[in-house]
Amino acid sequence: MFKPTDQAEVLLPCNDLQPTLDFFVGELGFRIDVIFPADHPQVASISGRGVRLRLEPGDGDPGHLRLAMADPGEGRVLTAPNGTRIELVEADPPVVIPPLVPDFVLTRYGNDPTSGQGRAGMMYRDLIPGRLGGRFIASHISIPGGGLLSDWVHFHKIRFQMIFVRRGWVKVVYEDQGEPFVMQAGDCVLQPPRIRHRVLEASVGLEVVEIGCPALHETLADPEMELPTGRVLPDRDYGGQAFLRHVAADTAWTAFGDGFERQDTGMLAATRGIGDCYILRPGASRDLAQPAHAGELMFGFVLEGTAVLERQGEHALSPADAFVIPAGEAWGLKDCSEDLRLLQVVVP
Known part of the structure; x- marks a missing residue:
């Protein structure tokens, strides 16, 4: 049975110990934990x-x-x-945002409803398979079995990230945002950097x-932090953005366009203009x-109902279908x- 105090070592072949030891200790700042035999050292453990x-001593790959x-x-x-x-690499490199590759995307649930296994038992369905050059990722995520989840305290190195609940409910907790809370269908959060x-x-x-954004970003564990933190800091700045919790039941609908209605989430203000999110209904x-828009992203996801998308022809839309309209169209x-009910996410 393994214990938390057990230690692992990476074995590196070394047939001439002293110069290698001098390199790791003198140049890289390692320390000697074990060395033997005393009269002619050939083996050392360093950390x-x-x-x-x-x-x-030994043969084989000297390692990287x-x-x-x-x-x-x-x-x-x-x-x-x-x-x-x-x-030698940078400990905390900046987020790299790939150049945008505009494209019209139409992802139909009926054609490919399958999902891939992701983190913490979550099933991921890719809504923008080409990722627009790696700039954006959109996922339809499900947890069929529900219940308590094997998640851990973590964070993401991102420019923009939001989560919208389509069906069911989920209980979450955020740093310096009070006690855990439940998001119901129609609710969303902005997860700032x-x-x-x-x-x-x-x-x-x-x-x-x-x-x-970007599509490829790191998820980093933070085992030192306990959530909730016991603090409520609604005005805290996280990398230039604010945390946002949108509760659909508390938000009115307003007129939009010629004969539609819109439920705003407040995301444009929380992201300081980076992204917006709203729901449309007839x-x-x-x-x-x-x-035509001039932004980076115009993304739509059919939450419920049906429609016909007009874009260089007609495209029938059903629940869980998604689309991206390129700029200039x-x-x-x-x-x-x-x-x-149409979810729209816009990055202007």
Whole structure:
């Protein structure tokens, strides 16, 4: 049975101990934990920078280490006397936003309702398979079984990330935002950069839509932080953005366009203009014409109901279908069902 006090070592072959030991201790700041035999040392265990190494005679791959540093310089790679390559990398590199590759995207639930297994038992369905050049990711996430979740306190290195509950409910907790709370269908949150959070529990059949930029971003665990923190800081700044919790039941509908209605979430203000999110529904009209936009993203997801998307032809829309309209193109909806609810996310 393994115990928390058990230690692991990375074995590196080393047939000439002293110069390699001098390199790791003198140049990289490792310390000697074990060394033997005393009269002619050939084996040593050393530790430093979050790793424990064992140097001992032998053949094979001398290994490749990545050492994260505050200021590693550019492209530095060192080689120890035993042949081990040490790559010096930045400990906290900036978020890289790939260039946008505009494209019209139409993802139909009926054509591919399957999902892939993701983190913490979540099933992910990709809504923008091409990722617009790697700039955006949109996922239709479900937790079929519900219940308590094996999630942990974590955060994301992102520019923009939001979560909208389509069906069911989910219990979550966020850093400095009070006690855990339940998000119901129609609710959403803005997860600003690096805010620590955890998903605690979900109803059977939970479905959410998550959109992030960039598409490829890191999820980092924070085992030192306990949530809730006991603080409520609604005005706290997280990387230039504010935490936002939108409660659909408390939000009025307002007129939008010619005959539609819109439920705003307040996301444009919380992101300081980076992204917006709102829900549309038919009012006096079943048709909606939209002018061309000049932004990065115009994303739509059919929460409920049906419609016909007009964009260089007609495209029937059903529940859980998603689309992206490229900049410079006018588009519209027609023949919308009375129960249509369309989630729109815009990055201007």
